[in-house]
Amino acid sequence: MLLATGVRRTHFVVVTIGSAGDLFPFMAMALTLLDAGHRVSFLAPEQHEPYVRASGLPFIGLPADPAVLLDPDLWHPTRGFGVVWRATRPAMAQIVPFVDALPADEPLVLLVHPLALPEADLCRARRPGLKVAAAYLAPQNLPTVHDPLMLGPWPVPRWVPLGMRSWLLRRLAARFIDPVALRDVNAARQARGMPAVPSMLEHLFAVANLSITLFPDWFAPTQPDWPKPLLRADFPLFDPNPDAPLSRELEYFLEDGQGTRPVVFTHGTGNTQARAYFEHARAAVELTGLRAIFLTPHREQLPSELPPSILWQDYVPLRRLLPRAMVLVHHGGIGTTAEALRAGTPQLVVPLAHDQFDNAARVAALGVAFRAVASRLNGVRLARGLQQLLADRELIARCRRISRRFALGQGMQAVRLRLETLAASADAPADASINR
Structure with a gap:
Protein backbone atom coordinates (compact mmCIF):
# COMPACT_ATOMS: atom_id res chain seq x y z
CA MET A 1 0.00 0.00 0.00
CA LEU A 2 1.30 3.45 -0.96
CA LEU A 3 0.76 6.62 1.05
CA ALA A 4 -0.38 9.86 -0.55
CA THR A 5 3.29 10.88 -0.83
CA GLY A 6 4.02 7.80 -2.95
CA VAL A 7 5.97 6.11 -0.13
CA ARG A 8 5.15 2.52 0.74
CA ARG A 9 3.25 2.20 3.99
CA THR A 10 5.45 0.36 6.48
CA HIS A 11 4.95 -1.14 9.90
CA PHE A 12 7.55 0.43 12.21
CA VAL A 13 8.04 -1.47 15.46
CA VAL A 14 9.61 1.04 17.86
CA VAL A 15 11.26 -0.32 21.02
CA THR A 16 12.75 1.53 23.98
CA ILE A 17 13.60 0.97 27.62
CA GLY A 18 14.38 3.07 30.66
CA SER A 19 13.09 6.30 32.13
CA ALA A 20 11.33 9.26 30.55
CA GLY A 21 14.69 10.42 29.20
CA ASP A 22 14.82 7.28 27.04
CA LEU A 23 11.11 7.27 26.26
CA PHE A 24 10.51 10.77 24.92
CA PRO A 25 13.01 10.72 22.00
CA PHE A 26 11.53 7.46 20.73
CA MET A 27 8.04 8.90 21.07
CA ALA A 28 9.13 11.87 18.94
CA MET A 29 10.30 9.56 16.14
CA ALA A 30 7.28 7.27 16.41
CA LEU A 31 4.79 10.14 16.27
CA THR A 32 6.49 11.54 13.16
CA LEU A 33 6.15 8.15 11.46
CA LEU A 34 2.53 7.79 12.58
CA ASP A 35 1.66 11.28 11.32
CA ALA A 36 3.13 10.36 7.93
CA GLY A 37 0.61 7.51 7.64
CA HIS A 38 2.74 4.53 8.63
CA ARG A 39 1.64 1.81 11.01
CA VAL A 40 3.48 2.07 14.33
CA SER A 41 3.70 -0.31 17.26
CA PHE A 42 5.34 1.27 20.30
CA LEU A 43 6.94 -1.13 22.80
CA ALA A 44 8.08 0.43 26.08
CA PRO A 45 8.07 -0.25 29.85
CA GLU A 46 4.53 -0.61 31.14
CA GLN A 47 4.83 2.29 33.60
CA HIS A 48 4.98 4.68 30.63
CA GLU A 49 1.55 3.70 29.31
CA PRO A 50 -0.18 6.97 30.30
CA TYR A 51 2.36 9.06 28.38
CA VAL A 52 2.25 6.87 25.27
CA ARG A 53 -1.49 6.30 25.03
CA ALA A 54 -2.22 9.99 25.58
CA SER A 55 -0.09 10.75 22.52
CA GLY A 56 -2.15 8.44 20.29
CA LEU A 57 0.57 5.86 19.75
CA PRO A 58 -0.46 2.18 19.85
CA PHE A 59 1.17 0.93 23.04
CA ILE A 60 2.51 -2.52 23.91
CA GLY A 61 3.67 -2.64 27.52
CA LEU A 62 6.90 -4.41 28.43
CA PRO A 63 7.50 -5.83 31.92
CA ALA A 64 9.46 -3.59 34.26
CA ASP A 65 10.46 -4.14 37.86
CA PRO A 66 10.40 -0.83 39.79
CA ALA A 67 12.67 -2.42 42.41
CA VAL A 68 15.59 -1.80 40.06
CA LEU A 69 15.43 1.88 41.03
CA LEU A 70 16.35 0.87 44.58
CA ASP A 71 19.45 -1.10 43.58
CA PRO A 72 22.43 0.87 44.96
CA ASP A 73 24.55 -0.28 42.00
CA LEU A 74 22.22 1.34 39.46
CA TRP A 75 24.16 4.60 39.72
CA HIS A 76 27.59 3.02 40.19
CA PRO A 77 30.15 4.13 37.56
CA THR A 78 31.14 0.59 36.54
CA ARG A 79 28.43 -1.72 37.92
CA GLY A 80 25.50 0.32 36.62
CA PHE A 81 25.51 -1.36 33.19
CA GLY A 82 25.00 -4.79 34.76
CA VAL A 83 21.98 -3.57 36.71
CA VAL A 84 20.40 -2.05 33.60
CA TRP A 85 21.15 -5.11 31.47
CA ARG A 86 19.64 -7.61 33.90
CA ALA A 87 16.62 -5.39 34.54
CA THR A 88 15.79 -5.04 30.85
CA ARG A 89 16.13 -8.67 29.75
CA PRO A 90 12.52 -9.73 30.61
CA ALA A 91 11.24 -6.79 28.54
CA MET A 92 13.58 -7.40 25.62
CA ALA A 93 12.57 -11.07 25.53
CA GLN A 94 9.08 -9.96 24.44
CA ILE A 95 10.34 -8.44 21.19
CA VAL A 96 11.03 -11.72 19.40
CA PRO A 97 7.61 -13.38 19.86
CA PHE A 98 5.92 -10.07 19.01
CA VAL A 99 7.75 -9.82 15.70
CA ASP A 100 7.39 -13.56 14.99
CA ALA A 101 3.60 -13.18 15.24
CA LEU A 102 3.42 -10.44 12.59
CA PRO A 103 2.42 -11.33 9.00
CA ALA A 104 5.48 -12.53 7.08
CA ASP A 105 4.60 -10.43 4.03
CA GLU A 106 4.09 -7.16 5.92
CA PRO A 107 6.70 -4.45 5.19
CA LEU A 108 8.49 -4.13 8.52
CA VAL A 109 11.31 -2.08 10.07
CA LEU A 110 12.52 -2.22 13.67
CA LEU A 111 13.58 1.08 15.27
CA VAL A 112 15.19 0.22 18.58
CA HIS A 113 17.16 1.35 21.59
CA PRO A 114 20.75 0.00 21.39
CA LEU A 115 20.11 -2.46 24.23
CA ALA A 116 17.39 -4.06 22.09
CA LEU A 117 19.76 -4.76 19.20
CA PRO A 118 20.55 -8.38 20.23
CA GLU A 119 16.84 -9.24 20.17
CA ALA A 120 16.32 -7.33 16.91
CA ASP A 121 18.98 -9.53 15.33
CA LEU A 122 17.24 -12.66 16.69
CA CYS A 123 14.15 -11.67 14.73
CA ARG A 124 16.14 -12.19 11.51
CA ALA A 125 16.17 -15.95 12.11
CA ARG A 126 12.63 -16.01 10.67
CA ARG A 127 12.79 -12.76 8.67
CA PRO A 128 16.24 -12.79 7.00
CA GLY A 129 15.68 -9.51 5.15
CA LEU A 130 14.47 -7.59 8.20
CA LYS A 131 15.83 -4.04 8.42
CA VAL A 132 16.89 -2.66 11.79
CA ALA A 133 17.62 0.95 12.76
CA ALA A 134 19.29 1.84 16.05
CA ALA A 135 18.80 5.26 17.65
CA TYR A 136 21.58 6.47 19.94
CA LEU A 137 20.58 9.07 22.51
CA ALA A 138 24.08 10.03 23.70
CA PRO A 139 27.62 9.85 22.30
CA GLN A 140 28.78 7.50 25.06
CA ASN A 141 26.48 4.83 23.61
CA LEU A 142 28.74 4.84 20.52
CA PRO A 143 32.16 3.99 21.98
CA THR A 144 35.14 5.37 20.11
CA VAL A 145 38.90 5.27 20.55
CA HIS A 146 39.04 8.93 19.54
CA ASP A 147 38.65 11.99 21.79
CA PRO A 148 37.08 12.39 24.17
CA LEU A 149 37.61 8.83 25.39
CA MET A 150 36.00 8.31 28.79
CA LEU A 151 36.40 5.00 30.60
CA GLY A 152 33.54 5.53 33.04
CA PRO A 153 34.53 8.58 35.10
CA TRP A 154 38.17 8.41 33.96
CA PRO A 155 39.26 10.45 30.93
CA VAL A 156 42.00 9.02 28.72
CA PRO A 157 44.57 11.76 27.95
CA ARG A 158 44.83 12.95 24.37
CA TRP A 159 48.48 11.87 24.11
CA VAL A 160 47.65 8.15 24.56
CA PRO A 161 48.26 6.42 21.16
CA LEU A 162 45.33 4.93 19.23
CA GLY A 163 46.67 1.38 19.66
CA MET A 164 46.69 1.75 23.43
CA ARG A 165 43.23 3.33 23.32
CA SER A 166 41.87 0.35 21.36
CA TRP A 167 43.39 -2.01 23.91
CA LEU A 168 41.86 -0.04 26.80
CA LEU A 169 38.41 -0.10 25.20
CA ARG A 170 38.62 -3.84 24.57
CA ARG A 171 39.71 -4.40 28.16
CA LEU A 172 36.83 -2.30 29.44
CA ALA A 173 34.35 -4.34 27.40
CA ALA A 174 35.96 -7.64 28.40
CA ARG A 175 35.78 -6.77 32.09
CA PHE A 176 32.50 -4.91 32.50
CA ILE A 177 30.28 -5.73 29.48
CA ASP A 178 30.98 -9.21 28.10
CA PRO A 179 30.77 -11.03 31.47
CA VAL A 180 27.37 -9.44 32.08
CA ALA A 181 25.77 -9.78 28.66
CA LEU A 182 27.54 -12.21 26.34
CA ARG A 183 26.31 -15.46 27.88
CA ASP A 184 22.66 -14.35 27.66
CA VAL A 185 23.06 -13.18 24.08
CA ASN A 186 24.74 -16.35 22.85
CA ALA A 187 22.27 -18.62 24.64
CA ALA A 188 19.41 -16.85 22.88
CA ARG A 189 21.23 -17.05 19.55
CA GLN A 190 21.82 -20.77 19.96
CA ALA A 191 18.11 -21.31 20.67
CA ARG A 192 17.32 -19.59 17.35
CA GLY A 193 19.93 -21.58 15.43
CA MET A 194 22.27 -18.60 15.07
CA PRO A 195 26.06 -18.60 15.60
CA ALA A 196 27.64 -17.26 18.79
CA VAL A 197 29.31 -13.87 18.82
CA PRO A 198 32.68 -13.29 20.52
CA SER A 199 32.30 -9.65 21.59
CA MET A 200 29.26 -7.70 22.76
CA LEU A 201 30.35 -4.30 21.43
CA GLU A 202 31.34 -5.68 18.02
CA HIS A 203 28.01 -7.51 17.81
CA LEU A 204 25.98 -4.43 18.65
CA PHE A 205 27.74 -2.37 15.99
CA ALA A 206 27.12 -5.08 13.37
CA VAL A 207 23.35 -5.50 13.82
CA ALA A 208 21.81 -2.27 12.55
CA ASN A 209 21.30 -1.42 8.88
CA LEU A 210 21.11 2.23 9.91
CA SER A 211 22.39 4.05 12.98
CA ILE A 212 20.86 7.38 14.02
CA THR A 213 22.40 9.83 16.47
CA LEU A 214 19.84 11.92 18.32
CA PHE A 215 22.47 14.55 19.06
CA PRO A 216 24.11 16.95 16.60
CA ASP A 217 27.58 17.06 15.13
CA TRP A 218 28.51 20.21 17.05
CA PHE A 219 27.90 18.37 20.33
CA ALA A 220 29.80 15.24 19.28
CA PRO A 221 31.60 15.15 15.90
CA THR A 222 31.30 11.96 13.84
CA GLN A 223 34.12 9.53 14.62
CA PRO A 224 35.78 7.24 12.06
CA ASP A 225 35.04 4.12 14.11
CA TRP A 226 31.29 4.77 14.46
CA PRO A 227 29.00 2.40 12.54
CA LYS A 228 27.92 3.10 8.97
CA PRO A 229 25.60 4.12 7.42
CA LEU A 230 25.01 6.85 9.99
CA LEU A 231 22.40 9.61 10.08
CA ARG A 232 23.29 12.66 12.15
CA ALA A 233 20.06 14.11 13.55
CA ASP A 234 19.43 16.65 16.31
CA PHE A 235 18.30 16.55 19.93
CA PRO A 236 14.58 15.60 19.79
CA LEU A 237 13.72 17.73 22.88
CA PHE A 238 10.28 16.11 23.02
CA ASP A 239 7.85 16.67 25.86
CA PRO A 240 4.39 15.04 25.79
CA ASN A 241 2.84 18.09 27.44
CA PRO A 242 5.11 21.04 26.63
CA ASP A 243 2.46 23.68 27.29
CA ALA A 244 1.46 22.42 30.73
CA PRO A 245 0.87 25.49 32.90
CA LEU A 246 3.22 26.15 35.76
CA SER A 247 1.69 25.63 39.16
CA LEU A 408 20.16 24.82 12.59
CA GLY A 409 19.76 21.10 13.30
CA GLN A 410 18.00 18.27 11.49
CA GLY A 411 14.59 17.56 12.96
CA MET A 412 12.44 14.47 13.04
CA GLN A 413 11.41 14.82 9.40
CA ALA A 414 14.98 14.02 8.35
CA VAL A 415 14.79 10.88 10.48
CA ARG A 416 11.47 9.91 8.90
CA LEU A 417 12.79 10.32 5.36
CA ARG A 418 15.86 8.20 6.07
CA LEU A 419 13.76 5.49 7.71
CA GLU A 420 11.43 5.44 4.70
CA THR A 421 14.46 4.97 2.46
CA LEU A 422 15.55 2.09 4.65
CA ALA A 423 12.07 0.58 4.44
CA ALA A 424 12.12 0.84 0.65
CA SER A 425 15.22 -1.37 0.63
CA ALA A 426 13.61 -4.02 2.80
CA ASP A 427 13.02 -6.38 -0.09
CA ALA A 428 16.68 -6.26 -1.15
CA PRO A 429 19.18 -8.80 0.25
CA ALA A 430 21.07 -7.58 3.30
CA ASP A 431 24.58 -6.38 2.51
CA ALA A 432 26.72 -7.20 5.52
CA SER A 433 29.47 -4.89 4.31
CA ILE A 434 27.42 -1.76 5.05
CA ASN A 435 26.50 -2.90 8.56
CA ARG A 436 30.00 -2.64 9.94
Missing part, protein backbone atom coordinates in the same frame (compact mmCIF):
# COMPACT_ATOMS: atom_id res chain seq x y z
CA ARG A 248 0.42 28.70 40.99
CA GLU A 249 2.94 28.24 43.78
CA LEU A 250 5.77 28.04 41.24
CA GLU A 251 4.62 31.21 39.50
CA TYR A 252 4.49 32.99 42.86
CA PHE A 253 7.95 31.71 43.75
CA LEU A 254 9.44 32.83 40.42
CA GLU A 255 7.86 36.26 40.67
CA ASP A 256 8.79 36.73 44.33
CA GLY A 257 12.53 36.78 43.73
CA GLN A 258 12.76 40.52 43.05
CA GLY A 259 14.69 39.88 39.86
CA THR A 260 16.83 37.07 41.30
CA ARG A 261 16.39 33.86 39.36
CA PRO A 262 16.48 30.56 41.28
CA VAL A 263 18.91 27.69 40.90
CA VAL A 264 17.21 24.47 39.75
CA PHE A 265 18.43 21.20 41.27
CA THR A 266 17.45 17.81 39.81
CA HIS A 267 19.10 14.40 39.65
CA GLY A 268 16.82 12.71 37.11
CA THR A 269 13.27 11.41 37.19
CA GLY A 270 14.43 7.82 37.67
CA ASN A 271 16.78 8.46 40.58
CA THR A 272 15.23 7.44 43.88
CA GLN A 273 18.59 7.49 45.70
CA ALA A 274 19.35 11.21 45.67
CA ARG A 275 18.72 12.01 49.34
CA ALA A 276 22.34 12.99 50.02
CA TYR A 277 22.43 15.11 46.85
CA PHE A 278 19.42 17.17 47.92
CA GLU A 279 20.76 17.53 51.46
CA HIS A 280 23.98 18.94 50.02
CA ALA A 281 21.90 21.19 47.75
CA ARG A 282 20.01 22.59 50.70
CA ALA A 283 23.26 23.32 52.51
CA ALA A 284 24.67 25.03 49.40
CA VAL A 285 21.57 27.21 49.06
CA GLU A 286 21.87 28.32 52.68
CA LEU A 287 25.61 29.00 52.33
CA THR A 288 25.22 31.09 49.17
CA GLY A 289 21.97 32.86 50.03
CA LEU A 290 20.48 31.80 46.70
CA ARG A 291 16.92 30.64 46.03
CA ALA A 292 16.29 27.18 44.62
CA ILE A 293 13.79 24.81 43.08
CA PHE A 294 14.18 21.11 43.90
CA LEU A 295 12.81 19.10 41.00
CA THR A 296 12.04 15.41 41.65
CA PRO A 297 8.95 13.17 41.60
CA HIS A 298 10.22 11.46 44.77
CA ARG A 299 9.39 13.84 47.64
CA GLU A 300 10.54 11.28 50.22
CA GLN A 301 14.19 11.81 49.28
CA LEU A 302 14.10 15.52 50.13
CA PRO A 303 14.78 16.97 53.58
CA SER A 304 11.56 16.86 55.58
CA GLU A 305 11.66 20.62 56.15
CA LEU A 306 12.54 23.08 53.42
CA PRO A 307 13.20 26.77 54.11
CA PRO A 308 11.17 29.46 52.26
CA SER A 309 14.09 29.92 49.88
CA ILE A 310 13.53 26.40 48.45
CA LEU A 311 10.47 25.17 46.54
CA TRP A 312 9.85 21.52 45.69
CA GLN A 313 8.12 20.57 42.44
CA ASP A 314 7.48 17.04 41.25
CA TYR A 315 7.51 17.89 37.53
CA VAL A 316 7.90 21.03 35.43
CA PRO A 317 8.60 21.13 31.66
CA LEU A 318 12.23 22.22 31.49
CA ARG A 319 11.63 24.22 28.35
CA ARG A 320 9.33 26.48 30.38
CA LEU A 321 11.36 26.57 33.58
CA LEU A 322 14.98 26.92 32.48
CA PRO A 323 14.67 30.29 30.71
CA ARG A 324 13.69 31.66 34.13
CA ALA A 325 16.50 29.91 36.05
CA MET A 326 19.95 31.15 36.99
CA VAL A 327 21.72 27.77 36.88
CA LEU A 328 20.73 24.14 36.42
CA VAL A 329 22.49 21.65 38.71
CA HIS A 330 21.89 18.11 37.45
CA HIS A 331 23.17 14.59 36.83
CA GLY A 332 24.18 14.93 33.18
CA GLY A 333 21.37 12.93 31.56
CA ILE A 334 21.37 13.71 27.85
CA GLY A 335 17.79 15.05 27.73
CA THR A 336 18.32 17.39 30.67
CA THR A 337 21.66 18.49 29.24
CA ALA A 338 20.11 19.28 25.87
CA GLU A 339 17.26 21.29 27.39
CA ALA A 340 19.77 23.43 29.29
CA LEU A 341 21.80 23.98 26.13
CA ARG A 342 18.70 25.08 24.24
CA ALA A 343 17.62 27.44 27.03
CA GLY A 344 21.11 28.95 27.31
CA THR A 345 21.20 28.08 31.01
CA PRO A 346 24.58 27.60 32.75
CA GLN A 347 25.07 24.08 34.12
CA LEU A 348 26.77 22.48 37.08
CA VAL A 349 26.90 18.77 36.35
CA VAL A 350 27.27 16.07 39.02
CA PRO A 351 27.49 12.81 37.00
CA LEU A 352 26.93 9.41 38.57
CA ALA A 353 27.06 6.67 35.91
CA HIS A 354 26.28 5.55 32.34
CA ASP A 355 26.61 8.33 29.71
CA GLN A 356 26.65 11.13 32.27
CA PHE A 357 30.44 11.49 32.58
CA ASP A 358 30.83 11.87 28.83
CA ASN A 359 27.95 14.37 28.57
CA ALA A 360 29.46 16.39 31.41
CA ALA A 361 32.86 16.45 29.70
CA ARG A 362 31.29 17.72 26.47
CA VAL A 363 29.35 20.62 27.98
CA ALA A 364 32.42 21.58 30.01
CA ALA A 365 34.46 21.59 26.79
CA LEU A 366 31.84 23.87 25.22
CA GLY A 367 32.47 26.31 28.05
CA VAL A 368 28.89 26.32 29.33
CA ALA A 369 29.21 24.08 32.39
CA PHE A 370 31.33 23.15 35.37
CA ARG A 371 31.61 19.65 36.79
CA ALA A 372 31.56 18.30 40.35
CA VAL A 373 32.57 14.86 41.62
CA ALA A 374 29.57 13.08 43.13
CA SER A 375 31.64 10.90 45.50
CA ARG A 376 33.22 13.99 47.10
CA LEU A 377 30.15 16.21 47.05
CA ASN A 378 29.07 18.18 50.10
CA GLY A 379 27.32 21.47 50.71
CA VAL A 380 30.56 23.49 50.84
CA ARG A 381 31.91 22.08 47.57
CA LEU A 382 28.55 22.52 45.86
CA ALA A 383 28.34 26.14 47.07
CA ARG A 384 31.89 26.77 45.84
CA GLY A 385 31.04 25.30 42.43
CA LEU A 386 28.02 27.57 42.11
CA GLN A 387 30.06 30.62 43.09
CA GLN A 388 32.78 29.79 40.55
CA LEU A 389 30.18 29.26 37.84
CA LEU A 390 28.47 32.58 38.55
CA ALA A 391 31.83 34.39 38.67
CA ASP A 392 32.61 33.44 35.04
CA ARG A 393 31.63 36.65 33.24
CA GLU A 394 31.85 35.12 29.75
CA LEU A 395 29.69 32.12 30.60
CA ILE A 396 26.32 33.63 29.69
CA ALA A 397 27.60 34.76 26.29
CA ARG A 398 28.86 31.25 25.54
CA CYS A 399 25.54 29.75 26.63
CA ARG A 400 23.66 32.10 24.29
CA ARG A 401 25.89 31.22 21.35
CA ILE A 402 25.22 27.53 21.90
CA SER A 403 21.49 28.16 22.27
CA ARG A 404 21.37 29.75 18.82
CA ARG A 405 22.64 26.53 17.23
CA PHE A 406 19.36 24.79 17.95
CA ALA A 407 17.72 26.52 14.99
